[in-house]
Structure formats: C-alpha cells, structure tokens
Amino acid sequence: MNSVKTLSLSCRNPNRRRLNRRQRTLVVVALAAAYLLLLLGGGLLLGEEGLSTNLTRRNMPPSLSYPLGTDWLGRDMLARTVQGLSLSFAVGLAAAGTSAFIALVLGLTSALGGKRLDTVITWLVDLFLAVPHLVLIILIAFVFGGGITGVIAGVTFTHWPALTRLLRAEVLQLRSAEFVLVSRRLGRSRWWVATRHLLPHLKPQFLVGLILLFPHAILHEAAVTFLGFGLSPHRPAIGVILSESMHYLSAGSWWLAFFPGLALLTMVRAFDVLGDNLRLLFNPRSAQE
Amino acid sequence: MKHQEAITPLLEVSDLSISFTQYTGGLRQKTIRAIVNLSVNVKPGEVLAIVGASGSGKSLLAHAIIGILPGNASVAGKMVYAGEPLTPARQAALRGREIALVPQSVNFLNPLMRVGAQVRSSALNGNDAAVQREIFTRYHLAAGTEQLFPFQLSGGMARRVLVATAAAGGAQLIIADEPTPGLHPAIVRETLAHLRELSTAGRAVMLITHDIIAALETADRIAVFYAGATVETAPVTDFRSEGELLRHPYSKALWQALPQNGFRPVPGCQPSLDDLSCGCLFAPRCPMASPHCLTAEPALRSLRGGEAKCHHAA
Amino acid sequence: MPLEANNISFRYRTDHWILRHLNLAILPGEIVGLTGPSGCGKTTLARLLAGYARPEAGRVLLDGQALPTSGYCPVQLVSQHPEQAVNPRWLLRDTLHEGYVPDEALLLELGIKNEWLKRWPNELSAGELQRFCVARALGPGTRFLLADEMTTMLDAVTQAQIWQVVLKAAGERRIGILVTSHDEQLIKRISHKSINLAPCL
C-alpha cells in the first residue's frame, strides 16, 4: 500500500501549515515596517538632551541608564545612534526615491522609445556601471564640495542603472507578449496598452525594486560618510560616528564602534526582509522560497 | 493480438489520488486535485495508451509511478508492481533499472553533456559504452551522434536518443510521456514503431498521449482519461464505426467527435480541477445521466473484456 | 474582396529563408487548410497575414490595399497557446470585452459559463481559455479568421464544439478562415481547399 499520506478530500479542515506560512509573512512584514518607523520617529522623539556634551558621564560602558554607553564627550550613544540612523534613513529615502524615479523614466523610454533612444540609454547605463560605485560616489561627492548634498547626489547617481536595466528588460519582454500584440490588433492604442497592460505588470516589480534599493543606498551613504565626505557637525551620520570611534578603539571603548554598526545592520536587514516578503505576497512563485 | 486477460498485470494502480497545495497571490493556499481515484493496469508484452486532453494531469501519473513527484504533492491509493506494493523505497531501487521514462522533448537532456554519455549513465548492466553503441546502431543513429550535444539533434534523432535511454537500461516497464508532440508524421510513426518493438520483446509499455490517432495505431488497449480518472479501458478493436462497442458515454462522445467520425460534440466542458463535486464527473454532460449518477461515484467494473466507470454502461 | 499574400518572403535576422515568394488568397466565406511539418513556416505565415509581423519582401493585401496598422483589424488570429494570449493580471471579463462586448448567444454556444468571467486566467484550463479567445476574435469587424493550430492542444470534444460555433458564425457572416493543423483529418473535414507548405530547409 503506497498510501504515503491519506488526504481527506474536503478542503475545509484548517491545515496548520497553511495559516502558519501566510501568518508568518504578514507578521514579519509588520515587524520590519514597525522597526523602521520606530527608527525614523525615534530621531525626533529623543530630542537634543542626549546629544549635549556632559563631561561628568564620559566613556561609560553600556549600563542600565545608558544602554549603548556614552562617548568621550559624555554624549549618550543611544541618542546619537538613533539620530544617525534617522539621518541615514532620510538620505537613503531621498537617494533611493530619486534614483528609482530616474530608473522608471529611463527604463520605460528606452524600452518604448525608438531604437536610437534605446542604444543611448543602454550605453549610459554601461557608462555608469563601468566605474565602481564607491569611486564614482567619491568623485561626485568631491564635485559637489563634499557636503551632505554631495553624498545624496553621489548615491542617487550610482543606483539608478541596475533598476533601469531590470525595468527595461521587463518592458521589452512584455511588449512582445502575445496578449499585447492581440490587444493592438483589436484596435487599442499604444497608450492604452501601456497603461492597461504594461503598468499592472510593472507595479510589483518597481515597488519591490524600490524597497530593495534602500539597503544599498543606506550602506553606501554610511560608507561615504565614514570615509570623511559629507561631514556635518551638528547632525552626526552613522558613518561619522563610526569613523570617530576608530580613534578610541585601541583605548578600549569598543561599544562606540560595535552598537552603531549593529543598529545600521539591523535597519538594512529590516529593509531586505520587507522587500523579500512583499515580493512573496505579490507573486509566490517568483520569490525565493 | 494475444489473449490478454490470462496474463497477470506487471503494474496495477488502484484508486490513485494526487493533489497539490499551491500558493496564489497574497499567499492564499489552494488544494488542486489533479488525479482522483484512478485505476489502471499494464501487462507485459502489451502497449497500453492513456488518452486525455493535454494539460489535464496525465504526466503526473507517470511521475507518481516512478516516484519523482514534486514536494508539495500528496499521494493516496495503491500501486502494485510485479505482485509487491510499490513503496517509495522500492521505487528508488527500480527507477532507471526496471521502470524507465521516455520524456517528451530534447530539453529533458542535459544541454552541456554529450548525448552518448547521458545514455551510458542509464546502461547499468555490462560495459555501458558497448551497450550504448549497440543501442545507437539498432536505432539507426550514426556513429558520430554520441559526440553531439542535445541542441545539435534534429527532431527525429532526438526521439530515437530518448527511446534509446529507456531501452539501454533493460527496463521491464517503459512509460512514454507525450512522445509525439508536433512532429513530422513519418517521425511519429517511427517512434511508435520503436515502442511497439519494445512491447513485442516482452516489456510492458505505457503510452501517455493526447493524440488519439497515434494511440489507435500503436496500442493494444486504450484507457480514456477524463477529469482526473480513467473512465474506460477498452481493447483497440472496440474503437470502430459508430463507437457502439464502447462502454462509457464519454469515450463514445470522444469517438463521435473526431473529424473523421461525425464531428458531433457533446455540450459542456471538463469540470475545472479544484471544484470536483462527488458523484460521476461526466454526469452534467451525459445523455444517460440519472439522479443516482449525480450523488454516487460509480466504481470501475469490468465489462465485456474491458472496464468502465459508469452505473449505466452496458 | 479577398485577403491575399502577394509574393511574400520572410526570415528571422539573417538565418535561412522561412518563406520564399509565397502567394495565397482567401475569399470571404472560403475555408483554406494549411498543412506541413512543424517549423516550416505555417505559424509565420499566419502571423504575417494577421499583421503581427511584416514580410521582408512582398505585401499582404486586404481588398487590394495594405492591411490597416491601427484600429480594429478585420483579420483576427487565434493561436495555439491561449494562456499566452490572455493577460494573466486581468479578470477574464475584461479580456473578453477588450475588442467588443459579445452577445449572450455566442457565449452560450461556446459554453462559456458566467462565473468564469470573474475568474483569473490561471484558474481555468486551456480548453476554457481558448473559448474566450475565440469569442474575443469573432468581433463584428472580423472578416477573416486565422486558426493557427487552434485546437491542437484540446481534446476531441472541445475541438468539435469550438469548430461547430466558428463554422456556423463564418457561414452566416461569410468570414474567410485559414486553418493550420497537423491533423489531416480535421483539414479534410472542414476546408474547401488545402495547401501543403513544403519543408524549406
């Protein structure tokens, strides 16, 4: 008898594994989104108190009153880390948003526009991908005078090519799909096909692509500020906190470097998880199982 | 055609059910039942054809017998091979040795591996290079073919190589899954002739196809597949003239709907896969349907040398 | 009044020629069968006649003029794989009503059930999807129908059903049909004349 698993044919029995998978995905998405909002909001809530120098509490290791310890000027590391993260979040938001917009515009025009336009845009994409990201960001940041605007411009101009290529490939494939050709022969205009046929397909791709753009943008922003670009004295970015902490490593205050980096890691990981699970919700087959 | 009833079947499948749990958008889960209480048997030295619409789950039967169903499939029912139950462990032992699959097209061959090497892997007894060359010459494949890659094979050559992989293993049960899609009629006839040769050599051949014409030319018995189950198994001689010798109303409808017979269709269409109600699945379209058919699912009973799954079949 | 292929030649990029100096004419109400081995250009010819692709040489003419490139095309194509000819992210009601709104009688004849209209394409079988494609192609503006292996993937009963409806509609509205198929019996059964495309390797 090869009755591996006898399955009762009625579908009403609540199968424990099904609820679990869907429930688990929704819970994860909610957690990731809540964590990110907490970070963004946290920057405003904690206010200035923690950031002011207070020489009485210098170099204190992590304790109950100061969970992430204090630095060489007595500033509470928790407040500084959260401020830094919310700045990185804002910069990531601006950079990822703009580059995603550029990618949408260029991706669509190169796929739907004429042959010449397509070759120019693909060549431009290759040009931007020809130079390593970080070197290009340094160049752009330097050109913009090294301030925070330089960092945002740098991160923005290096992240649009990958998403453009993805969107262009998707539109090219859709444009020659059978149902689009049929629609054209049924008398529908090019514009009608683009809005009614292509857009519904592009929306999930674009949204997931946008969310997965955040981690890269934030990591590069932190890297560039770590290297010394975009130094803004009043609002400390994560990169700045970490680069300053380097001087005190050998002095033994390890917590200055460890916790900010870990916080950045968790924030970036939250974006990754959010992006992946949303893709799973949109189209179960295409996501990594 | 030898008298078939006396020989005990090599493979006996009874009340086999296969269903899948699939995730749709928004991660809602759906259970799809591809095969529902299917019973069929294959005898050595015989070609049994399973005929049904393409994409209706027939090749799942082949995968269930060989034991290579995907992870999210759940199987119920009984399968007996050569008198003993076909447990997953036994399937693993028999796969490739006693039970062989002839797949549908050339992309079932490893694109980066020469064709000769792939056939050799299934030639288990004796020196595999010699067995492979002997098989290739028997199937009129030029000596150089073994060095070619799958993408270099023409339609006909690909078919012969695929049949060769099954024959090389010395398997007793050969399952051909849709071997004749969109091929030149000459190649189709040649492929079916090869399967015929294998059965006259004493092996059991199960031919799964949607092309009823090919089945009629080759098979000894034909099992008609409808909505996840075999509704009738009949010797090929019953398929003639008006189809009056046939038992199940659906096989009659199928025979009469053929262009060369009457081209007269029966209204309605196959029930979709996930809302199979109890009772006879052909009832809504069946001219002889009675209230009893709507409630009780008919059992497969033998009738005049064949089998039918219908309360009123005569 | 006919649909003509006038000395057309076609090939993909610079590979070998698939169609070379081919002439073909279909009169309104006439049913022409097209047979030949796979890969010898049956589908390519159908796509050229329906305006899905342009021939490298020669022209496709409808009533003597070139085929219209925009607006409802009087030549409609129904292909072999219905699941590719339907937008997977649309409800079937929108797909059906894309060209025109078919009347109840046609839907009933084709066996299209009302609750299917609110379903997604991946919930229906190939046979059911093909019924939608046929209904969509039989619009008021259609004067020629190209059935490119339309019922090859379907079982004999569904094939007979769909052809019954198509032949009736073609007869009433004098629609010209080009049938491509492997099944010589089907071609012999329904077509007035048939052409065999010689393999062009």
Add this chain to the structure above:
Amino acid sequence: MWLFLAGKFLRLLTLLVAVCVFSFLLLEFSPIDPVRAYVGADMLKVGPEQWAKIAEYWGLDRPLPERFMRWSAAVLRGDLGVSMIFRRPVLEVIGERSLASLALMLTAWTFSGVFGFALGALAGMKQGTWTDRVIKWYCLTLASTPLFWLALLMLLTFAVWLGWFPVGLGVPAGVPAHEVTFADRLRHLLLPALTLSIAGVAGVALHTRQKLVEVLQSDYVLFARARGESGLQLFRRHGWRNIALPVTTLQFASFSELFGGSVLAEQVFSYPGLGQAAVQAGLRGDVPLLLGVVIFSALFVFSGNLAAELLYRLIDPRLRLKSACCKQGGYL
C-alpha cells in the same frame, strides 16, 4: 570571434573616452577651486598676484576646450599629470599602489569565489533543510553588513585584543624598505583580505544557491532522477556542470563591488592601496590623481566584464559550436 573582440575594444574605447570627458566636465563645474585646495591652510599668506601665478602655472586660466585637449593629449602620451598630494607623477603613484591593491583584491576574489561556490552548492543541494536555512540566513545578514563596520570588528578582535595581526599599514613601520620580507607583507595583507573575502562569500553563495535551485528544478534533472540518479552523483554529473559557467561569469562581473570593498578595507586598515589614494585625492581635491584612479578602476572593471563574456563564448558548447552550425540552421 575576432569580430566580437574588435567590437568589445571599440566599446571599451568609447566608454573610456566618455569616462574622461564626464569626469573632466564634472570637475570643471565643481565649486572647489583647485588652487585653494592646493594652497590649503596657508591661504592667508598668498597674495592675489601670487594666486594668479599659481593658476597660470597650472594653466587654469586657459578656456575649457583647450585645457581638455591639452589634458587628453597628455593622457594619450601616458602622462596623467602630477599628483598634488604625493608630488609625483600620477602614473607612478598608481603603478606602485595598484600592485598592493591588486594583491589584496585577487586573494579576496579567489577566497570568496571558492568558499562561496562550495557554500552555495551545499545549500542548494540540501535545499529546505536546516543547513540551507542557516547558510541562507548567514549570507543574507552578511550581505547587508556594512563592510567598514565588519573591518572595524576584525581590527578590534584580531589586531587590538588578540594582537595576532598588525593594526594597519602595508609593511611593518620603521623597517627600511629592503629589509621588508615577503612574510611581513603577507601578515599585513591577511586581515584586510580576510575581511573582503568574508563579505564576498555571501554574494557568491547566494547566487550559486539560486542557480543550483533552478537547475535542480529543470527538466533534465527530473529525467536524471527518473533514471535513478540522486544525491552527489546527480550534483557531480548535472548540477556542477550547469552552474559552474553562470557563477564564474558572475564572479568576473563582480569586479566593481570588489574594488568598492577594497577602498573601504584599505581605509580601515590604512593599507597603502589605490582605494586609500582615491579617498585622499577626494578629500584633499587632488584632481589628476582622482581622475587617474577613476580611469584605472574603469579599466579594471572592464577587464572583468570582458573576461566574463569571453569565458561564456569559449566554454558554453551552444555558443562555441554556433559558428560550426548544425543542420537546422539557427538553434534558438
């Protein structure tokens, strides 16, 4: 084949020219005044006429197109100008430091390639089990770890606490150049290379696992299983062969991230490579050096992409045999 190579080099030339023009224009419109950047702190002591003399010496007062022509002519002659920070010809600076950077990058590249492939293959074969989940979780976390933070941690643990490795620099401090042994260089190279490869392993492992999962769901693996093949034998005959090519091609195409990573590692470990030079040039406005590094990195990335495409054409039988075409004409 030669037509393909010629096409590729033409593309390289257009890209390089474009990179030069693009960077040159970018620097022209930047608010940084090169002279102030060069003069730096003692700005006050420099009077206006001296200022003009410096500008004139650097040829900054000429119109834009003429300056670009002079600069590109110089580049063609291989003279990339003199670096402001190191006061030595840019080419010489790049030549010397690129060796150190290449050594670092190539060791990291091979390490991450080998370990990544092995880890990815293991996860792919054992899909769905605990090993797969652990490897995937490790790779995903590592892929979103900021590299410079990882470098900081490595520095903290191995150099500061355990003291196994030197805290930084390329060679032991205070030792005359000729006495520096190969072992010393290696000791200084190991920590940054280790950091880079740990980060690199994550990306490669994820790609390998994804490719292997796709291969294991393919038709030919299904047929191989139907023929009774399973486990390691299945991987050795069908799995390995079909993922080796895409993964190695991807590994060659990842030179861009490799260079980016090395910039950060060199900064944290103060390892004297091109990355550190680029950062210094960017911070202190050394235009010629920055341009030189941009061009070199573009060449480096391009060589990776070229190797990737050549590899595909030479090894994949479907492409290699395309010229000796089979009977049915186009195979696609």
